[in-house]
Amino acid sequence: MQTQTQSQLGGPAIEISKLNKWYGTFHVLRDVDLTVSRGERIVIAGPSGSGKSTLIRCINRLEEHQAGRIVVDGTELTNDLKNIDKVRSEVGMVFQHFNLFPHLTILENCTLAPIWVRKIPKRQAEETAMHFLTKVKIPDQAHKYPGQLSGGQQQRVAIARSLCMKPRIMLFDEPTSALDPEMIKEVLDTMIELAEEGMTMLCVTHEMGFAQAVAHRVIFMDQGQIVEQNTPREFFNNPQSERTKLFLSQILGH
């Protein structure tokens, strides 16, 4: 099934094989295998504590794995700091709680990494930042501080901040679950727009409408393992495992 969609996509962007991770003695990720193609959009779902965040945080080494291989864009994640920095500058991440830098303006939030990591001149970084801020529809807030923005606006700034690094892969960890329903839509719209431009995206979310609209593949995790993966249509209409059926009935039930 997986191969069907991949035929229209590029080569592998992320290759994860036999990934294992423990927190102390607690086995969070167990033998996870996952290959993401360039341009592919994946939604990861699963009950709380199933290891979704841990999995995507391993991809930019916010968490260290103990066994298995993660190769991002041809670079394997090891203890080598150079590789880690390389991967991090290729991979953007959006967090549940935005994690904007409160002491910097919106514009400074967006230009900081391009200037200091990519060594882009300030002028040019600001132009890029304004471009992406316009894209997420908040160019007029550029000189405010994060604390003066609503949650939805902050999350869109966070997306723009990641995009300013021109990443090839974007990771989203429940980007809408700290938001009110009205703000969820504005953030999802931004993400859909990004998807339409062909960005490789891995998104942990419970927004099943979003999954149906943009995902090539839905991955369902439980107890640190991938239990089921399928196209959104098959996944929602024809779930195979009992665990998935139970989960779907719970989140779609009301």
Next chain:
Amino acid sequence: MSDTHAQTVSFVRDSMLPPEPPPAAQAGAIRWLRENLFSGPLNILLTLVGFGVLWLVASTIWPWLSHSVWNAGSMAECRKIIAATWGPDASGACLALIKNRWNQFVFGFYPSALYWRPVLAFGMLFLALAPVLFSESRSASRRVMALAVVLTFVIAQILGAPGMALVLMALAMLAWVALIELRPGWALLASCLYPFVAVWLLWGGSLWSPAMALAGFVIGYLVWRALSRLGMLAFALAVLAAAVWWLLLSGWVAQALAAALPLRLQPVSSDQFGGFVLSITIGVSGIAMSLPLGVILALARRSDLPVVKMFAVMFIEFIRGVPLITLLFVASLLLNYFLPPGTNFDIILRVIIMVTLFASAYMAEVIRGGLAALPKGQYEAADALGLDYWKAQRLIILPQALKISIPGIVSTFIGMFKDTTLVVFVGLFDPLKAMADTIRASFEWKGAYWEPYIFVGSIFFILCFGMSRYSMYLERRLKRDHR
């Protein structure tokens, strides 16, 4: 009222209420008094007791202060004036002592013809600090600089600086102000040069000695820049190069340059320092050095590298566990045993090092608190954007952590500044005890007891209160996250 009825539960609002201004605050002195001082029997009792204590204190001190004499040549003369004016039993403050010995309180035994040099060093301190302390507000910075230039000039003139020195002083300060105004980027560099200029002004001697000390830093920096690809090794080599320069070469070069172009001020030795010049010299150097050292120690204590962390923990715990006086004794006595005989390691420099180490241990703990208060998400966002450790610390973590720690940092500064009076125990002339005792030991002012303490205490209070107000100003200025 008629919107809802008990019978008809369903309710639809057909007109929205317009917003109204908030009710006027109910103010008034009487109301305030009643709410805050006389709200209940216990409160009334506490208020009365409080006022009673206040009255007792004031009524004891006030006669003494109000019977004060400002013009007298000696303690005996002062007592005579008090007896003549307020009756034979009256007691009063002989504040004439302060007027009489003002210069000694401030300058200790510094040669009186050279008083203008510490004054200039102190005035320039504000020029060096203005671009740093008031980077948020151009107008505040300008006010501070204008005040510093004018006061320095006027005071130096009053203290009898020679005309040549006055002219050069005015030129130097105005040029510096111009630099700050026109080339703010270079002004920070000038601020970095300030310590060397200040050392030269205070201790005098050849200009080339502090200049060569500075050259060591420049050499270290250049080596580091040239080899920066090597990472930590480059840093080690830079330190090595600077050390070689300082220990082996700088002395010769300084001598050669001094022979070629003698730029000298009359030297003043460390045992001529005293009073507030001594306190401020030690205090300002300690403050300036303990903050960066404290930051490094705090980062080291939170480091993932076990050796670095262990070293930081041991250093901090050891220094905090030992009284400052012990460290000062080590500085004055023990170090002589360890240093090769004949080395002349200035006592004030030794004291400054100890005071710095002492304050930096406290500073590290204050800053560590600020670092711990930052949400983990800030570190993760910095990592996810690809910032390396030092960039993340410098751009994201430290600006926020230091801001949170401002009250603690300033308390540490204030505590350390007051602790400079402890140098009396290693034979230096602090203003509080040593200077007061010296003055009391003179024939004229024998028997003066409270006056010097009150005076020195008030000066310390003014300086510390100034620091505290500045920290409040800074907190207000930096309050931008609206959390």
